[in-house]
Amino acid sequence: MIAGSAAATAVTGVSAGTARAAVPASPGVTYRNSIAEQRADPHIWKHTDGYYYFTATVPAYDRIVLRRATTIQGLSSATETTIWTKHATGEMGAHIWAPEIHFIDGKWYVYFAAGATNDVWKIRPYVLECTAANPLTGAWTEKGRIALPLDTFSLDATTFVVNGSRYLCWAQNDPAVGSGTNLYLAKLSNPWTITGTPVRISTPTASWETIGHRVNEGPAVIQRNGKVFMTFSASATDANYCMGLLTASASADLLNASSWTKTTGPVFASNAATSQYGPGHNSFTVSEDGKSDVLVYHDRGYKDISGDPLNDPNRRTRVQKLYWKADGTPDFGIPVADGLTPVRLSSYNFPDRFIRHWEYRARVEASVSPLADSQFRVVTGLAGSGTVSMESANFPGYYLRHKNFEVWVEKDDGTAQFRGDASFTARAGLADSAGVSYESSNYPGRYIRHYDYLLGVQALSTATDRADATFYTQ
Numbered sequence: 001m002i003a004g005s006a007a008a009t010a011v012t013g014v015s016a017g018t019a020r021a022a023v024p025a026s027p028g029v030t031y032r033n034s035i036a037e038q039r040a041d042p043h044i045w046k047h048t049d050g051y052y053y054f055t056a057t058v059p060a061y062d063r064i065v066l067r068r069a070t071t072i073q074g075l076s077s078a079t080e081t082t083i084w085t086k087h088a089t090g091e092m093g094a095h096i097w098a099p100e101i102h103f104i105d106g107k108w109y110v111y112f113a114a115g116a117t118n119d120v121w122k123i124r125p126y127v128l129e130c131t132a133a134n135p136l137t138g139a140w141t142e143k144g145r146i147a148l149p150l151d152t153f154s155l156d157a158t159t160f161v162v163n164g165s166r167y168l169c170w171a172q173n174d175p176a177v178g179s180g181t182n183l184y185l186a187k188l189s190n191p192w193t194i195t196g197t198p199v200r201i202s203t204p205t206a207s208w209e210t211i212g213h214r215v216n217e218g219p220a221v222i223q224r225n226g227k228v229f230m231t232f233s234a235s236a237t238d239a240n241y242c243m244g245l246l247t248a249s250a251s252a253d254l255l256n257a258s259s260w261t262k263t264t265g266p267v268f269a270s271n272a273a274t275s276q277y278g279p280g281h282n283s284f285t286v287s288e289d290g291k292s293d294v295l296v297y298h299d300r301g302y303k304d305i306s307g308d309p310l311n312d313p314n315r316r317t318r319v320q321k322l323y324w325k326a327d328g329t330p331d332f333g334i335p336v337a338d339g340l341t342p343v344r345l346s347s348y349n350f351p352d353r354f355i356r357h358w359e360y361r362a363r364v365e366a367s368v369s370p371l372a373d374s375q376f377r378v379v380t381g382l383a384g385s386g387t388v389s390m391e392s393a394n395f396p397g398y399y400l401r402h403k404n405f406e407v408w409v410e411k412d413d414g415t416a417q418f419r420g421d422a423s424f425t426a427r428a429g430l431a432d433s434a435g436v437s438y439e440s441s442n443y444p445g446r447y448i449r450h451y452d453y454l455l456g457v458q459a460l461s462t463a464t465d466r467a468d469a470t471f472y473t474q
Contacts, residue, residue: 022351023434028343028473029287029294030378033318033336035076040298040315041098041156041218044072044285048103052285053135054078055099055110056298059313062086064099064112064128066136071288072319081136084128086114091145092126093117098156098218098281101135102191104166108135109143109191113155124148125157125170127192143192150174153181156281159188160221162228162250168194169201169230171217180204180214183232183246185255201260202246204234208266209244212236216244218281222293225328226250233280234266238309239300241278242266243332268295268332270303273394276335277303278315284322293322299335323474326352326367333371334394342375342393347450348431348470355400355455355471357392357409362400362455376400378473382412383423387441390424400448400455402440407448407455424448430466437469 036042039056046052051068054075058065063085067078087093094115102109108130116122125146132138146168148154154172161167166188171181183202186194204214218233230246245263252259270277282297298315305312320341323331336342345355353364356374368374372394381387382399392398398409401422412418420442429435430447438448446457449469460466 023432024346024351024472024474026292026474027289029289029292029321030341030343031073031294031319032076032340033320033338034316035072035319036317038313038315039317041281042296042298042317043098043100043283044075044294044296044319045101045103046285049133053101054317055101056317057097057099061095061097063096064110066101068136072285072294083130083135084110084140087117089117091116091122091124092142094120095123097123100158100283102159104159104191107131107191108138109159110140111146111157111159113157121153123153123155124151125154129191146170146192146194148172148184148194149198155181156217156219158219158221158283159191160223162223162254166191167254169219169221171215171219171232174200177203178214180210181217183216183219183230187255196255199255199257201257202232202262206264208242208269209234211240212238220283222284222322222330223250224324224330227328228254229330230260231267231282233282236309237278237280237315238305239270239277239303241280241299242270243268243280243282243297245330247329267330268297268335270299271334271394272303274335274337274396275301276318276337277301278309279318279335285319287321293324293330294319295322295332297335301338323371331371333375336372336375336393337377337396340377340379342377342391343473344374345376345390345436345471346474347468348429348435348472349464349467350450351472353450353453354474357395360398360409362407362409363453364450364455365453370394378426381423381441382419383441386425387423388426388438389422390438402443402446402448402457405443405446405456405458407457429470429472430460431463431470435470435472437466437471 042056067080069075069078092114097113099112110128127143128140130138157170184198186198189195228248245267246260248259279299347353352366354374375393376390390400399422423441424438427437430437440446447469
């Protein structure tokens, strides 16, 4: 998927000494996690008919399910339909894994992996086809196994188009390379047939790719500004599971392994502070308004697993907004806590600067790293309904609060004083009603504003004051 351009940074004068930003091209979007319990390897497809289509691995590994809704959140309660069930004998009879749904040339296709009843680890990629407009009610035809030159353990096929050419990427074991799975890429002559010789574009060699198992799997592609970004998952499917990133120029020869550059470390990994473990096997979709990219992934809410992680059923589907750095690369941040997803708050008059905490002091700053320092969950105010509080994404239980009229991020100590200091009334932006301004609940007339890039709560009198106290959600 390709989202809109980065938030505009051009400013125009609106009064003496005051500038204003364009409303962000990618405004804030929030969801409530988890989207689906006991659904791993999630794939969401936003279709032109106004529906999101969602499929994922079920714990029994015995069928392919599909649900749809007009919103991403609506997938949580949408009716689930079984569109295909494993064979009673032979191929496609065991370990039904990682389905993906795609719409190609007017037809629906599901890519999935399966073993055989007489050899459950003979995992190979397969394809289903549906010609109906509604894939939940239409008939599905088996197009069979994707024939690969190397007949070995292979799974997690995904497809994407770059410059008019359709590609297939998948994970596969090559005994000549070693144990585990590598990523391979080939062009497709039709949705279930590769053409030419596949190229190996990634091999698990780094320490973060080889914990428990040597793994590169679950590729997913997002494109932006002439770049092709391919995420993949690495290491065993426990709390060590994480995501890496391959990057290539869209104008490069993608079938040349040297066109791809791998990150030196994971881009998305377990986070004890938010109680999210083993995030991975992701896909990408876009928000309902089409203006934000959305990361779809699974993880668990606990670290310790008894026995084989593949037998633990509690991987669940989650979503959160995907952000983009100023250099055009994706910023995955951290797997956020359960519940409402956070937003970022950009300055109205310094559009590249976001509210962030730095050594617990709140300020506005550009190019925030780590991203989560500038993410806050806007929740019902600690002082009660009618107010809001802003909880730190990477320090759950810590909130923006004023102290001596300076704004800090501090842990809720349970006192009435803290609840008042950390609660605000959200008002239409004082410099732009499309934005938001935050009035102190216990000091009415004082608003959060930046001054010398530090945040405080102050009474406002000038246009500059009002501009400093206006923010956009992103």
